[in-house]
Amino acid sequence: MNEIIKISNLSKRYKNIIAIQNLSLSIKKGQIYGILGPNGSGKTTTLSILTGIIHEDSGSFQWFGNAPSPNSLKRIGTLIESPNFYPYLSLYQNLKIIATIKSYPDSDISRVLGITNLLTRKHSNFMTLSLGMKQRLGIAATLLGDPEVLVLDEPTNGLDPEGIAEIREIIIKQAKDGKTILIASHILDEVEKVCTHVAILKEGKVISEGSVHALLSEDEIIHIVTKKQDEFMEALVREGLVKTIEKVEDEIVLSLAKGSSSGDLNEFAFKNGFVLEKIEVSKQSLESQFLELIK
Amino acid sequence: MRKLLQIESIKTLNNPGFRIILALHFLLFLLVVYVFTRIDITAPGFSTKNMFMFPHVWEIYAWIASWFNLLFLGLIIILLTGNEFNYKTVRMQIINGLSRNEFLSGKLLIIFFIAIWAALIVFLSGIITGLIFTKDISMQLILDKSYMILIYFFQAIAYMSFALMIAVIFKSNALAIIMYLLYFIMIEPIARLFFPKEVRPYFPVKVISDLTPVPEFLSITSNSTEVSGNNVLDFESIGLFQKALPLHLSLIMGVFYTILFIAISYWIIKKRDF
Numbered sequence: 001m002n003e004i005i006k007i008s009n010l011s012k013r014y015k016n017i018i019a020i021q022n023l024s025l026s027i028k029k030g031q032i033y034g035i036l037g038p039n040g041s042g043k044t045t046t047l048s049i050l051t052g053i054i055h056e057d058s059g060s061f062q063w064f065g066n067a068p069s070p071n072s073l074k075r076i077g078t079l080i081e082s083p084n085f086y087p088y089l090s091l092y093q094n095l096k097i098i099a100t101i102k103s104y105p106d107s108d109i110s111r112v113l114g115i116t117n118l119l120t121r122k123h124s125n126f127m128t129l130s131l132g133m134k135q136r137l138g139i140a141a142t143l144l145g146d147p148e149v150l151v152l153d154e155p156t157n158g159l160d161p162e163g164i165a166e167i168r169e170i171i172i173k174q175a176k177d178g179k180t181i182l183i184a185s186h187i188l189d190e191v192e193k194v195c196t197h198v199a200i201l202k203e204g205k206v207i208s209e210g211s212v213h214a215l216l217s218e219d220e221i222i223h224i225v226t227k228k229q230d231e232f233m234e235a236l237v238r239e240g241l242v243k244t245i246e247k248v249e250d251e252i253v254l255s256l257a258k259g260s261s262s263g264d265l266n267e268f269a270f271k272n273g274f275v276l277e278k279i280e281v282s283k284q285s286l287e288s289q290f291l292e293l294i295k
Numbered sequence: 296m297r298k299l300l301q302i303e304s305i306k307t308l309n310n311p312g313f314r315i316i317l318a319l320h321f322l323l324f325l326l327v328v329y330v331f332t333r334i335d336i337t338a339p340g341f342s343t344k345n346m347f348m349f350p351h352v353w354e355i356y357a358w359i360a361s362w363f364n365l366l367f368l369g370l371i372i373i374l375l376t377g378n379e380f381n382y383k384t385v386r387m388q389i390i391n392g393l394s395r396n397e398f399l400s401g402k403l404l405i406i407f408f409i410a411i412w413a414a415l416i417v418f419l420s421g422i423i424t425g426l427i428f429t430k431d432i433s434m435q436l437i438l439d440k441s442y443m444i445l446i447y448f449f450q451a452i453a454y455m456s457f458a459l460m461i462a463v464i465f466k467s468n469a470l471a472i473i474m475y476l477l478y479f480i481m482i483e484p485i486a487r488l489f490f491p492k493e494v495r496p497y498f499p500v501k502v503i504s505d506l507t508p509v510p511e512f513l514s515i516t517s518n519s520t521e522v523s524g525n526n527v528l529d530f531e532s533i534g535l536f537q538k539a540l541p542l543h544l545s546l547i548m549g550v551f552y553t554i555l556f557i558a559i560s561y562w563i564i565k566k567r568d569f
Binding site: 048051052053054055070071073074078080083084085086087088089093096097098100101102103141 | 298305306382384388393566569
């Protein structure tokens with residue numbers, strides 16, 4: 001069974017606000033799938049529907065090839081926004097509640113507290129933890145029972161750089177262990193470093209989806225230096241080879257039209273007698289891709 | 296069932312608010328019982344000491360304890376349920392695979408065990424006091440009217456189911472407590488006045504509170520009206536005193552309302568986005 005999550009035409013509306021609209025996604029086993037989008041784009045709503053805390057208005061989704069049920073949720077480790085625990089209970093007692101719901105042995109509690117460096121605080125009350133520790137406990141809860149899938153919504157929210165690095169390390173370790181991870185984040189650098197696949201949401205709709213590699217190579221940025229700058233720019237536009245083109249100081253900075261490659265551009269220059277003194281290809285960061293898409 | 300009990304026991308027994316309210320419930324009930332037993336008023340054909348003899352002790356204790364049901368046990372359930380919404384722990388449990396049905400069942404289990412605890416206190420207090428104050432003890436005398444403990448137990452469940460529904464509707468502890476108390480003190484008593492006399496005894500709080508009525512030997516108001524036959528003192532017609540339904544009818548209506556409160560709670564929990 002290869003497909004872990006299949007979402008078909010999912011929609012949700014809060015009074016007059018459309019949170020998500022006909023959202024369809026498919027997440028396969030072993031993928032580290034990032035959901036990106038500005039605030040209010042529907043990331044948390046999507047994950048909340050998938051994890052049963054809110055109801056969809058229309059559409060459907062499947063977990064592990066079956067209709068969603070509390071039993072399918074027991075196979076998933078989930079952290080939605082900030083972790084929700086009983087403030088007056090100890091870390092152990094809070095995790096014991098989850099372990100009991102999922103029918104996992106108590107021995108697993110110490111294991112996950114060890115992974116998240118919280119073992120020494122095992123008997124401290126949740127309310128005494130720092131923000132970073134609370135977030136780590138949230139991650140610990142998702143790891144209980146070594147689930148096949150992790151669903152993480154803004155897992156580094158509100159953390160300092162050190163806390164972010166710690167959480168990222170844990171996620172990368174889980175990814176290396178072969179888990180399927182669905183992660184919603186607005187920290188693009190994080191998604192770029194961790195994810196294999198990404199979907200970008202805007203106003204509740206998927207505006208771009210695919211592997212991170214494909215998405216990033218889609219828009220190669222090419223820097224060219226030539227003596228006949230204006231003529232070359234005109235020729236390229238006439239030929240339809242470029243998507244965007246501009247002059248930046250003594251360089252031409254362009255992105256290629258779909259189906260064109262830097263080789264095509266080089267060949268075109270050679271055939272038309274343009275001498276290229278410099279041709280440098282750089283990839284756009286996910287951040288610039290993202291910002292361009294959500295414009 | 297065992298799993299739910301385990302989960303609820305971790306949440307409930309370690310909750311400082313729960314411990315304090317339950318301890319207050321226990322201590323204040325014992326204090327009230329102690330003070331009542333120290334009162335010695337004797338009139339021709341009446342002595343307060345008689346209240347603590349079998350079988351009257353069951354009626355008087357069930358009646359006294361019913362006020363504690365309303366105040367303390369209802370508040371405990373609002374606190375325990377409201378906390379789940381305030382701390383958003385209901386979300387945490389659902390995303391980890393607890394069904395909404397199981398969530399509600401957990402709360403009903405707690406209600407059941409708290410009701411057992413409350414009934415046990417009344418039963419033990421009644422047995423001890425009855426044994427102290429009754430001169431000629433027989434098993435028949437002890438058992439006579441001891442069914443009041445079962446009725447008290449059911450009344451506790453009914454009050455707590457009502458509190459559960461209020462907590463589920465309002466989510467916030469403070470708001471739920473205010474609405475719960477307002478309903479008892481103002482909303483229903485005022486609402487009853489707008490209905491014909493025959494309908495008034497069928498209101499939920501009236502039905503539930505009438506399960507443990509004022510013991511006959513204490514219902515001076517109703518007796519005095521009947522004896523005087525004075526229309527000016529006809530409290531029932533002006534809504535200040537309303538006759539209770541017969542016990543069996545109160546029980547049937549009580550069961551109906553309890554099921555209704557639980558069904559409403561279930562429906563809201565099932566439909567709500569957390």
